[in-house]
Amino acid sequence: MRDINVSELTNAVKKLVMDANYYIPKDIRDSLEKAYKDETSQSAKSILQMILKNHDISREKKMPLCQDTGVAVFFIDIGQDVHFVGGDFEDAINEGVRQGYIEGYLRKSLVNDPVIHRVNTKDNTPAIIYPRIVPGEKVKIVAAPKGGGAENMSEVKMMKAADGIEGVMDFVVERVKKSGGNPCPPVIVGVGIGGDFEMSALLAKKALFRNIGERNSDPEYAEIEKELLNRINALGIGPMGLGGKTTALEVFIEYMPCHIASMPVAVNLNCHATRHKEIIL
C-alpha cells in the first residue's frame, strides 16, 4: 500500500492545466508544420502560419493557446495499491483546477446550471473526472482541457449492424462536413465504436489523445482510419473552413465489444489547439 496525500493531486493538476494550455504537444506542432508546407492556397497558408506563430507566442509569454481554455477533463488511472490520504479525492482535483485557472490567467468558462440560470462558477470547476482502477501503486493523470467550439460539433448515433462499415464511414465524414469551419480545423477526429451509448462517446474522446501517426493496432481498423482521413481531406474544408487540403490532421478509432442488437458510433472532434498533458505520480 502506498499513501499519497491528496495535496499532491492538487499540485499536479494545477501545473497540468496551465502547461496544457500554454504548450502545444510536439506531434501536433510537427503535423501542422507539414500541413503548412503542403497547402497551396493563400488563405490556408496564412492561417496555418498564424497558428504556428501563436504556438511560439504562447510558449514564450505563457499565454493560453486559445482563449477558450475549456472544461477541465481528466482521465485518472489509479493503482489499486494506492491509498489517498489527507482529504477528498474529487475536492483535491477541483482545488487544483481552481488554482491553475486563477493563477494561470486561464478563462473560466463554466456555468453552474446548463439551462435556467447559466451563472459562471468563476473558478472553472467542477472538473470532469474519469477515474479507473488499474494494477500497481502509481497514479497517472491525463489532463485534456477541451474548448466548446469543437465539442459542440460532436455526435453519437445508435446505428444498426446492417449499416456496416460503409454506414459508419459515411456518418463520420458527414459529421465533419456538417461541422465545416466551426470546430477550428485542422481537426483531430475521434471515433468510438461499440460499448454502449455513453461508452462510445468516451471511446471517441479517448481516441483524440493518441499520437499523430499512431495507427490502431488492428490492421483492419488502421485501414479504415487511413481511408477516413483521405475522404475527410478530400472535402476541401481546409484550415478554418475557408478551403484547403488540410481539414483533419488525423482520424483515430477506438472500439470495443457491444450488444448483439447494437452498434453505437460516436464522433468527437478536437481543434488544432489540442490541449493534452500527462503526469505519473
Add this chain to the structure above:
Amino acid sequence: MAEYRLETPLKDEDIEKLKIGDTVYLSGVIYTARDAAHKRLVDLIKDGKELPFDIKGAVIYYVGPAPAKPGYPIGSAGPTTSYRMDPYAPVLLDNGLKGMIGKGPRSKEVIDAMVRNKAVYFAATGGAAALIALSVVSAEVIAYEDLGTEAVRKLVVKDFPCIVANDMYGNDMYKEGVEQFIKRGKI
C-alpha cells in the same frame, strides 16, 4: 486576393472594395460581444433605448477573452463561433453595424442583411488567440460587467489580422473556398 489596412469606423467606400479572401489588418476601436451581450443589445433596440456604444460604422468582435496578465491589456483573445450570434446580427446590421469578426459560416439571413446594409464579415483565426491578443493596444469594459468574460469591451487594436469571409456582394468564402479546392483537385 488583395491586402488592406483599414481604420474603424468602417465607411462604405472601404467596404465596397473588399472581396472574399482579401486579407485585412484592422486598426482603431472595435467592440466585443458574445451571445449574452447580443441578446441585451437587441432587447435595447427593441425597447427603443440607447446602446452602450455608437453602432454606426462599428465593428463587433465575437470574443470572450482570457484574463489579462499583469502588464498586458488583455489575455488571449481569439474568435468564438459566429453562428450563435446569427439570430441577433441582422437587427444590429439594420441599425448601422458595418463589420463582424468571428469564425465559421453565417446564416442566409445574416448574409442578406450584409448585402442590404453594405457590411462585411471577417474571419479571424480560431485558436491563434495569443497572437491576436498582441494586436490589442487597450481594453476597457464599457457594459455588462456582470457577464464576466462576455461583457462588452471597447478594444483599441492595431493591425488586427483577419480575412474577408463574406463581402457586401453576397459572396461566401466558406462555400467558394471549398468549391474552388474541389474544382482544383479535379483538374
